[in-house]
Amino acid sequence: MSRRARLYLLLATVLVLGGVAVGATLHAAGRAARKDHTRAGGPAVASGAVRLDDPHRSLFRTMAWGPHRDEITAVPAGRLSGPRTASGIRCLRFHAAAGTGLCLQAVHGTLRDTYRAVVLDNHLHPLRHYDLAGTPTRARVSPSGRTVAWTVFVSGDSYAGSAFSTRTSVVDTRGRHPDLNLETYALTVDGHPVHAADINIWGVTFADDTHFYATAATAGKTYLVRGDRTTRTLRALHPNVECPSLSPDGSRLAYKKRVKGADPDAPWRLYMLDLRTLHETATGEHRNVDDQAVWRDDHTLVYSLPGDFGSDLWTVPADGTGTPHRLVTAALAPVFPH
Numbered sequence: 315m316s317r318r319a320r321l322y323l324l325l326a327t328v329l330v331l332g333g334v335a336v337g338a339t340l341h342a343a344g345r346a347a348r349k350d351h352t353r354a355g356g357p358a359v360a361s362g363a364v365r366l367d368d369p370h371r372s373l374f375r376t377m378a379w380g381p382h383r384d385e386i387t388a389v390p391a392g393r394l395s396g397p398r399t400a401s402g403i404r405c406l407r408f409h410a411a412a413g414t415g416l417c418l419q420a421v422h423g424t425l426r427d428t429y430r431a432v433v434l435d436n437h438l439h440p441l442r443h444y445d446l447a448g449t450p451t452r453a454r455v456s457p458s459g460r461t462v463a464w465t466v467f468v469s470g471d472s473y474a475g476s477a478f479s480t481r482t483s484v485v486d487t488r489g490r491h492p493d494l495n496l497e498t499y500a501l502t503v504d505g506h507p508v509h510a511a512d513i514n515i516w517g518v519t520f521a522d523d524t525h526f527y528a529t530a531a532t533a534g535k536t537y538l539v540r541g542d543r544t545t546r547t548l549r550a551l552h553p554n555v556e557c558p559s560l561s562p563d564g565s566r567l568a569y570k571k572r573v574k575g576a577d578p579d580a581p582w583r584l585y586m587l588d589l590r591t592l593h594e595t596a597t598g599e600h601r602n603v604d605d606q607a608v609w610r611d612d613h614t615l616v617y618s619l620p621g622d623f624g625s626d627l628w629t630v631p632a633d634g635t636g637t638p639h640r641l642v643t644a645a646l647a648p649v650f651p652h
Contacts, residue, residue: 356380356623356644357398364388364401366436367413369651375408376400377623377644386417386438391651394627394642403438407450408647410434412459414487418450418466431464433487442489447481452557452606453647456520460487463518463526473516473556473604480516482528484543496548499541501530503550508532515539515548517557517606519567527558527567538567538587552592556582557606559615561632562652565589568597568607568615568632576602584617586632595634610650618646 356378364386366373371388382400386408390396405417406429415434420427429446431453448466455462463484470478485492493499496515501508514531518541521527530539530548538555539548558569566589570582580602587594597615607617615632618625623644630638 357395359385359387359398359400361402362388362399364399364438366410366415366434366438366649372648372650373408373410374627374642374645374648375405377621377625377646379623386415389642394645401438403434405647407453407464408649409453409455409462410459410649411455411457414455414459414462416453416455416462416464418446418453418464429466431462431483431485433462433485441487444483444485444492451480452482452517454518454520454606456523456526458523461485461520461523462487463520465516465518478514480514482515482518484518484526484541486523491543493543493546496528496541499546499548501532501539501548501550503530503532503537519558519560519606521560521564527560529556529558536572538569552587552594555587558587559607559609561609561612563612566632568609570603570605570607580604584615584630586615586634595632597630597632597634597638598636599628599630599638601638608648608650610648611652616641616648616650 359376359378359382370391372391373388376387376398384404385400386403387398387400389398405419407418409416413436417432420429429450430443432443433441435441446466448468450466452465465480465482468479468481482496483494497513510532512532516529518526518528524543526541528539530537536556537550538552539550541548554571555569558567560567567587569585571585572581573583582603584597584599584603585594603617605617607615610616616627616629619628625646626643627641627645628638629641
């Protein structure tokens, strides 16, 4: 074989081997991409009709990547990992009760985003909306559906530090008697009136349309307060309580509590308070919980923790027994039929 022929043969061999290597690499990359796409996309979501009063469905904001991300979705109440039906309504925070929904959402503008609170009817049609003074953080609807509350950050973006300010509003869904800033209520701590510029109120949970619980902060301390819309008062009941959530039977509160020795950026643990005795119980969840927990029933708490899609829902017994487990992936702001 001539020298030229040997060179041609060597060149052909190199090209063939190079093609095989490239093909194998592309095939492997394609498989990895398909695998990553499945993981990134998360649970399947499809458009459909969603009602707020369906006793067989639970609701939450889906965090799965795709065209329905951030929409309020419905799933079978007994199988939260089941197929998701998306409503088309996008919310940053959401809550619902008795056929009334509250959706805190972003309004995307040319220069900047603004935010609004939208009251929804049973079929998630907007009834009225309110401009918000800051970034949405908490939303609640009273058991009757006649009163709603929301909290926004007007400065700062985290409850972990001290450099933040909130604005909390309570509004009648029929358009009457709006209390757009609960800081105008009279606050008492240990029986003494408090008049201070640093008062912050956040995290409302309703007992009924007139009475509610919330967090009040002043002078570097936080308190569980009971609010009365008729007398426009807030009365401190217990220290070191944030983002309370009232049980369906009205006897206990779940809340996040700052614990000594914790990371200042992750200071909270999930607790339960008996309202009759004011005895508190640590739950079996020992990680940082920066959320306003929801009661799935009178015995079980549901809350969010960071996940691959931004947020997963976890659950733990309220009485301090048991261990936490993940309830559903890629979800936030759950509402359960009661």
